[in-house]
Amino acid sequence: MLYRIACLILFVASFKPVAAQQEDSLFIRKLFNEVMSNANAYENLRFLCKKVGPRLSGSTNAAKAVVETSRMLTEAGAERVYEQPCMVPHWVRGGKESGYVILAGGEKHMLKLCALGNAVGTPKSGIKAQVVEVTSMKQISELGEKNIKGKIVFLNIPMNPTYLYTFKAYGESGVARWDGPSQAAKYGAIGTMVRSLASNNDDYPHTGVMSYNDSFPKIPAIAISTNDAQWLSAQLKLSNNVSVWFKTSCEMLADVASANVIAEIKGSEFPDQIITVGGHLDSWDLAEGAHDDGTGCMQSIEVLRTMKAMGYKPKRTIRIVLFMNEENGSRGEEAYFNAAKKNNEKHLFALESDAGGFSPSGFGTDMTKDQFTKVLTWKHYFEDYDINKFSNDGSGSDIGSLKSLGTALSELRPDSQRYFDVHHAVTDVFENVSRRELNLGAFAMAAFVYLVDQYGF
Amino acid sequence: MLYRIACLILFVASFKPVAAQQEDSLFIRKLFNEVMSNANAYENLRFLCKKVGPRLSGSTNAAKAVVETSRMLTEAGAERVYEQPCMVPHWVRGGKESGYVILAGGEKHMLKLCALGNAVGTPKSGIKAQVVEVTSMKQISELGEKNIKGKIVFLNIPMNPTYLYTFKAYGESGVARWDGPSQAAKYGAIGTMVRSLASNNDDYPHTGVMSYNDSFPKIPAIAISTNDAQWLSAQLKLSNNVSVWFKTSCEMLADVASANVIAEIKGSEFPDQIITVGGHLDSWDLAEGAHDDGTGCMQSIEVLRTMKAMGYKPKRTIRIVLFMNEENGSRGEEAYFNAAKKNNEKHLFALESDAGGFSPSGFGTDMTKDQFTKVLTWKHYFEDYDINKFSNDGSGSDIGSLKSLGTALSELRPDSQRYFDVHHAVTDVFENVSRRELNLGAFAMAAFVYLVDQYGF
Numbered sequence: 001m002l003y004r005i006a007c008l009i010l011f012v013a014s015f016k017p018v019a020a021q022q023e024d025s026l027f028i029r030k031l032f033n034e035v036m037s038n039a040n041a042y043e044n045l046r047f048l049c050k051k052v053g054p055r056l057s058g059s060t061n062a063a064k065a066v067v068e069t070s071r072m073l074t075e076a077g078a079e080r081v082y083e084q085p086c087m088v089p090h091w092v093r094g095g096k097e098s099g100y101v102i103l104a105g106g107e108k109h110m111l112k113l114c115a116l117g118n119a120v121g122t123p124k125s126g127i128k129a130q131v132v133e134v135t136s137m138k139q140i141s142e143l144g145e146k147n148i149k150g151k152i153v154f155l156n157i158p159m160n161p162t163y164l165y166t167f168k169a170y171g172e173s174g175v176a177r178w179d180g181p182s183q184a185a186k187y188g189a190i191g192t193m194v195r196s197l198a199s200n201n202d203d204y205p206h207t208g209v210m211s212y213n214d215s216f217p218k219i220p221a222i223a224i225s226t227n228d229a230q231w232l233s234a235q236l237k238l239s240n241n242v243s244v245w246f247k248t249s250c251e252m253l254a255d256v257a258s259a260n261v262i263a264e265i266k267g268s269e270f271p272d273q274i275i276t277v278g279g280h281l282d283s284w285d286l287a288e289g290a291h292d293d294g295t296g297c298m299q300s301i302e303v304l305r306t307m308k309a310m311g312y313k314p315k316r317t318i319r320i321v322l323f324m325n326e327e328n329g330s331r332g333e334e335a336y337f338n339a340a341k342k343n344n345e346k347h348l349f350a351l352e353s354d355a356g357g358f359s360p361s362g363f364g365t366d367m368t369k370d371q372f373t374k375v376l377t378w379k380h381y382f383e384d385y386d387i388n389k390f391s392n393d394g395s396g397s398d399i400g401s402l403k404s405l406g407t408a409l410s411e412l413r414p415d416s417q418r419y420f421d422v423h424h425a426v427t428d429v430f431e432n433v434s435r436r437e438l439n440l441g442a443f444a445m446a447a448f449v450y451l452v453d454q455y456g457f
Numbered sequence: 458m459l460y461r462i463a464c465l466i467l468f469v470a471s472f473k474p475v476a477a478q479q480e481d482s483l484f485i486r487k488l489f490n491e492v493m494s495n496a497n498a499y500e501n502l503r504f505l506c507k508k509v510g511p512r513l514s515g516s517t518n519a520a521k522a523v524v525e526t527s528r529m530l531t532e533a534g535a536e537r538v539y540e541q542p543c544m545v546p547h548w549v550r551g552g553k554e555s556g557y558v559i560l561a562g563g564e565k566h567m568l569k570l571c572a573l574g575n576a577v578g579t580p581k582s583g584i585k586a587q588v589v590e591v592t593s594m595k596q597i598s599e600l601g602e603k604n605i606k607g608k609i610v611f612l613n614i615p616m617n618p619t620y621l622y623t624f625k626a627y628g629e630s631g632v633a634r635w636d637g638p639s640q641a642a643k644y645g646a647i648g649t650m651v652r653s654l655a656s657n658n659d660d661y662p663h664t665g666v667m668s669y670n671d672s673f674p675k676i677p678a679i680a681i682s683t684n685d686a687q688w689l690s691a692q693l694k695l696s697n698n699v700s701v702w703f704k705t706s707c708e709m710l711a712d713v714a715s716a717n718v719i720a721e722i723k724g725s726e727f728p729d730q731i732i733t734v735g736g737h738l739d740s741w742d743l744a745e746g747a748h749d750d751g752t753g754c755m756q757s758i759e760v761l762r763t764m765k766a767m768g769y770k771p772k773r774t775i776r777i778v779l780f781m782n783e784e785n786g787s788r789g790e791e792a793y794f795n796a797a798k799k800n801n802e803k804h805l806f807a808l809e810s811d812a813g814g815f816s817p818s819g820f821g822t823d824m825t826k827d828q829f830t831k832v833l834t835w836k837h838y839f840e841d842y843d844i845n846k847f848s849n850d851g852s853g854s855d856i857g858s859l860k861s862l863g864t865a866l867s868e869l870r871p872d873s874q875r876y877f878d879v880h881h882a883v884t885d886v887f888e889n890v891s892r893r894e895l896n897l898g899a900f901a902m903a904a905f906v907y908l909v910d911q912y913g914f
Contacts, residue, residue, distance in 0.1 A: 033619045037618050037619060162489065162494060164841070164843065199892070199893055200891075200892050359816070359872050385621060386621065389843075415872065417891055417894045417897065418893070418894065421891060434657075434874055435656070436656055436878075440874065
């Protein structure tokens with residue numbers, strides 16, 4: 001008898017959660033079908049890539065992107081779309097960039113190169129000097145002023161191909177790009193050339209931001225293609241007597257007024273609790289910023305579109321944020337954070353997509369242990385879609401500062417294998433995005449947002 | 458005391474397996490590093506795509522592919538490379554293909570089309586008739602002779618976008634391509650046009666094999682692009698009075714002598730036990746056969762190269778087989794199976810890669826329950842590499858007949874999201890293959906082959 005009562009209690013206690021779980025499963029399946037059948041993310045991305053194009057902060061295209069994505073958000077059904085002003089750096093590549101290697105015998109080899117973002121340009125006549133190769137950052141200080149002064153330092157630090165997760169290799173080798181120029185300048189170098197942070201051997205230079213340390217002279221900095229880096233390294237094994245000439249025309253102009261683009265669906269039960277979903281709107285100037293980060297922006301818009309299309313009324317306020325200036329200043333992030341703090345907003349959760357529009361495998365998070373434990377109870381909802389890897393080890397760069405407000409953070413984790421084939425290079429174009437992969441990411445984001453909206457933290 | 462003895466026995470009994478497991482883990486890690494750092498699969502694929510190109514059975518290029526891949530296998534370190542002769546069908550596309558829609562008002566719309574493989578051509582003046590659209594196979598018999606006789610049947614059966622695994626959608630909609638022409642001919646149609654089996658909406662017609670049922674007339678059959686199919690379907694909602702004219706010049710010529718390419722490393726302990734690893738060498742004529750199935754062939758060669766490069770001496774005989782004529786006849790498979798049977802060969806295991814060179818997620822298998830249980834004990838070796846999905850639900854098409862010899866079968870399962878963007882279309886080119894993704898698949902195959910070689914079934 002006792003056993004039967006216990007069973008009954010258990011039955012009553014578990015009845016609601018089981019029903020709710022089935023309801024959630026069903027809703028998430030409908031979300032999937034809606035996104036995979038009717039998403040507009042791919043066509044929006046085509047427009048952003050082909051009709052707007054590259055949109056570096058401060059450029060006319062960046063301003064156009066603000067206007068066009070505001071329209072897309074309105075068309076997706078946002079109740080309120082507005083711009084959040086911020087001043088952004090205005091770095092321009094300027095005129096033609098070129099350079100060549102001069103071998104010991106006088107033979108010239110043209111380089112596939114580009115200036116690094118935020119770098120100073122060379123004098124009009126370019127710079128020319130002997131080349132010194134380093135294969136680690138440590139080697140710069142080991143070589144010292146004696147070997148580096150007056151020379152051009154060639155930082156040849158390949159991305160480690162044996163890391164499965166390519167962002168790990170990017171993190172390790174990336175220091176050459178962002179800190180290499182100042183480290184070389186410390187010992188008297190007059191310029192630096194960095195092996196492109198790329199996972200393939202090809203002819204495309206990959207740009208990206210670098211950062212000067214104010215204690216040392218600002219010297220010109222370029223990236224060369226991985227094929228050129230391989231070739232040059234082989235030449236330097238034959239003879240040290242190798243020089244390089246290169247010319248860049250880039251410069252940093254005065255700051256420009258720009259904006260984050262924000263859209264909302266107001267929460268029906270807890271309107272003051274904000275769920276932020278976003279990507280960044282600016283992109284490097286060499287291509288179309290398709291995977292970096294057109295896809296993240298279009299997926300974020302799709303989260304809103306699909307919720308509206310399904311007639312879903314969120315309990316909490318869903319706010320789509322397309323951040324300006326992630327690539328070379330993070331001023332959009334700053335503006336968003338400052339406004340959140342000033343207005344004493346309650347930011348429950350923030351989710352970013354900025355790792356490419358590839359097949360998603362799951363989510364990275366940056367949250368408390370208790371919050372993560374709760375997230376893991378939702379993992380089973382993602383299993384049918386092979387998007388069920390969750391690890392509490394990091395989130396997106398535009399939402400990082402919200403952590404100090406106690407916000408639970410997350411980022412979409414797509415397959416990382418192809419990202420550094422196209423990242424910051426001329427190949428980051430619409431044609432290299434797959435509609436289904438893009439949509440799967442949008443679905444994953446929408447499902448995660450739905451669960452946080454339903455159950456909070 | 459008894460407890461301590463028991464522990465000791467347990468320790469002794471478990472010592473070897475644990476040590477062996479660590480050794481296997483370590484070997485597999487070394488395999489991974491070798492493939493990800495030094496694989497030649499990508500450069501071999503570049504050659505196959507750019508220097509050989511499309512290689513439909515019976516073509517000059519197919520013969521060239523036999524020669525060039527034999528060379529690649531020799532360079533990879535094969536102890537023995539040989540050709541296994543087979544006669545193959547020789548279908549040719551012939552001269553220019555073209556066609557257009559004529560709307561009720563007389564307006565013409567050019568179609569993006571291609572003949573289906575193995576189809577007959579039209580008369581020189583083409584064929585012209587009113588169009589009847591069907592959206593399922595069943596609809597053909599429902600419409601019957603009354604509505605179909607003398608007309609061109611338009612089979613508009615999109616791939617279902619809500620299936621996560623795209624091959625499922627291909628299987629369902631594919632019947633329109635391979636059986637649609639004969640089903641339409643049964644009711645008197647004079648031609649068929651099939652919506653391309655493609656996962657994206659674009660302008661590329663996708664070819665592929667069709668098969669005539671000898672009971673009905675052989676009528677011309679083409680595929681049109683998904684964009685054209687969408688457009689045409691919309692036009693037919695406005696008016697039934699829509700005609701199509703098209704012309705194709707394809708024909709089936711006499712069989713041609715061709716061959717499978719085979720290479721071996723002889724087993725050191727059980728040389729009579731054969732492990733077959735392969736892909737198919739032939740490809741459709743519209744592009745370069747990069748993902749279908751240049752990648753599978755190059756991955757198979759890489760399995761051999763990496764074993765030789767690591768100095769691995771297999772216990773069993775590893776045999777790389779590049780099958781001819783998978784696309785429109787399977788004569789290579791037949792030849793391989795017939796020789797295996799005739800020579801009374803012991804085929805332990807066969808592994809195929811023919812689902813594209815994308816990031817691998819695991820393996821499909823077709824084997825006994827006991828064999829699969831054994832495979833699952835190896836699953837943990839693949840977990841570090843996110844290639845750990847095993848399901849005993851199918852294998853590759855070139856190895857299927859080996860099942861009757863009791864062979865355990867398997868196929869590599871790459872991410873399927875992009876496959877039907879490029880499959881059998883002009884977009885299946887080298888540029889759409891990622892080096893890291895290709896290499897990951899080669900590694901996964903090598904690791905699986907290593908485990909079967911070590912432990913058998």
